[in-house]
Amino acid sequence: MLSKKTKYGLKALTYLAKQEGNQPVQISAISKDENISRKFLESILLTLRKNGFLGSKKGKLGGYYLLKDPKDIKMSSVMRILEGPIAMVPCVSLNFYEKCDDCPDETACTVHNLMTEVRDSTLHIFNNTSLADLIK
């Protein structure tokens, strides 16, 4: 299941990408238009900023804006920041790998092999979809 954090984060990015120009947009505007809890959204935008997707302007008339061209924001990177691993099991994750406690031999594990296939196909989509593609 996709967390609300990721879902809201994607909606916020979409919202910002649709803006004319690149003026700062206030949290409360996004929160209201997209029906997202204001405080929760605040924390999400903060992590997107800390990870280089967004810039912010403080104080009155402040807000958030995209730092990169939507064409250069790949879904795979957004997903990894907000959701964490793309793979369904840690032993299959490229960026968040963890060995399973059970399972002496990964290459012989049917679950591992099946989930590798799933990861590949999902990753293919996320690597080839940008924020710009979403708003087309």
Add this chain to the structure above:
Amino acid sequence: MLSKKTKYGLKALTYLAKQEGNQPVQISAISKDENISRKFLESILLTLRKNGFLGSKKGKLGGYYLLKDPKDIKMSSVMRILEGPIAMVPCVSLNFYEKCDDCPDETACTVHNLMTEVRDSTLHIFNNTSLADLIK
């Protein structure tokens, strides 16, 4: 993330599919060989039985066995029983659909559209992989 329930369930099905003949296999044997908590596995096998994948024999020398040919056990059906929806968001699920609270218009939702793509590709794999394919 794949739940342990699903992971263990898949491992147990694999284990049973690898058996010679179709003699009942005891929970404790699977539990031991696959490093799965015995009681937890017990409840998983129970749901697999109640959903028509497994048969059981009670009493001494009892155990579980496959009811169908591994070729006829599709990953999509196993996943839906053990894990629930295959889609990452309920508004995209074919078998567990739920409308989002936010989001007035699904067809205009970028998250919805992206996740539909992901569901399609994942489902394609699960629909075209059987238990027999796993043990090849």
Add this chain to the structure above:
DNA sequence: CTTAATTCCTATTATTCCGATAGGATTTAA
């Protein structure tokens, strides 16, 4: 007939994670 070994069933507990909230510090435009 008795015993041991097994599944069956329901309930309960422990733990973790998620979504949301709180409240004040800091910054800035007007």
Add this chain to the structure above:
DNA sequence: TTAAATCCTATCGGAATAATAGGAATTAAG
């Protein structure tokens, strides 16, 4: 100087997950 915004850290409640407990029912074998 004030109002409006982001920044930051901490915390909380509830839901879901993983696991455990304990006994009832069933059956093979001696």
